Amino acid sequence: MNRIFGTSASRKPKPSLQDAIASTDARIASIEVKVKKLDGELARYKDQMSKLRNGPGKNAIQQRALRTLKQKRMYESQLAQLAQQTFNMESAALTTENMRNTMATVDALQASNKEIKKQYGKINIDKIEDMHDEMEDMLERANEIQESLGRSYAVPDELDEEDLEAELDALQFEEEEEGTSYLADINKVPDFIDEPPVDISETPTHEAVKATG
Numbered sequence: 001m002n003r004i005f006g007t008s009a010s011r012k013p014k015p016s017l018q019d020a021i022a023s024t025d026a027r028i029a030s031i032e033v034k035v036k037k038l039d040g041e042l043a044r045y046k047d048q049m050s051k052l053r054n055g056p057g058k059n060a061i062q063q064r065a066l067r068t069l070k071q072k073r074m075y076e077s078q079l080a081q082l083a084q085q086t087f088n089m090e091s092a093a094l095t096t097e098n099m100r101n102t103m104a105t106v107d108a109l110q111a112s113n114k115e116i117k118k119q120y121g122k123i124n125i126d127k128i129e130d131m132h133d134e135m136e137d138m139l140e141r142a143n144e145i146q147e148s149l150g151r152s153y154a155v156p157d158e159l160d161e162e163d164l165e166a167e168l169d170a171l172q173f174e175e176e177e178e179g180t181s182y183l184a185d186i187n188k189v190p191d192f193i194d195e196p197p198v199d200i201s202e203t204p205t206h207e208a209v210k211a212t213g
Contacts, residue, residue: 017096021089028082031075038072 015023045065052058
């Protein structure tokens with residue numbers, strides 16, 4: 001019996017939603033070709049009727065045109081139905097794809113959540129707090145060492161600003177007294193010289209004295 005009728009395993013698989021959409025699109029394309037052909041026939045009938053007078057010949061062509069127009073309307077109705085079917089199937093396919101993506105996202109989030117819980121379970125918050133306390137102690141020790149190294153020697157802890165200003169004024173006064181030396185005036189005779197200086201140009205030389213003698 002299995003050889004005659006076959007088994008369920010040998011049956012063809014049911015077409016998928018994408019296969020149904022592709023088949024419907026092919027039917028739509030075929031009907032659109034027929035509608036385009038009927039449009040050409042209607043245009044030809046219209047041209048023939050415009051050249052004929054009223055009578056049996058024109059009436060026969062008009063009947064053909066009516067049959068062609070009915071056939072075109074039937075195909076157009078099928079096109080509208082097939083287009084709606086395609087739209088419904090594409091909407092269903094899109095919804096299915098979105099559901100698959102949603103489920104994949106949910107699965108990924110669940111796996112990530114488990115991994116996060118697993119990793120957080122390995123963390124000891126007490127050890128982290130101890131590490132922070134140890135870091136604070138080390139920073140305080142480092143600051144103490146820096147303060148110790150920056151200590152000044154032989155410098156009074158507190159200096160009076162008035163004393164500093166008085167010392168500064170005294171230094172300025174000493175500089176003014178030193179600046180009034182005799183070197184500032186070339187023509188001034190020092191106090192330790194009794195005789196006035198003699199101009200060399202006015203003093204006769206030794207050879208000039210011999211010549212006059």
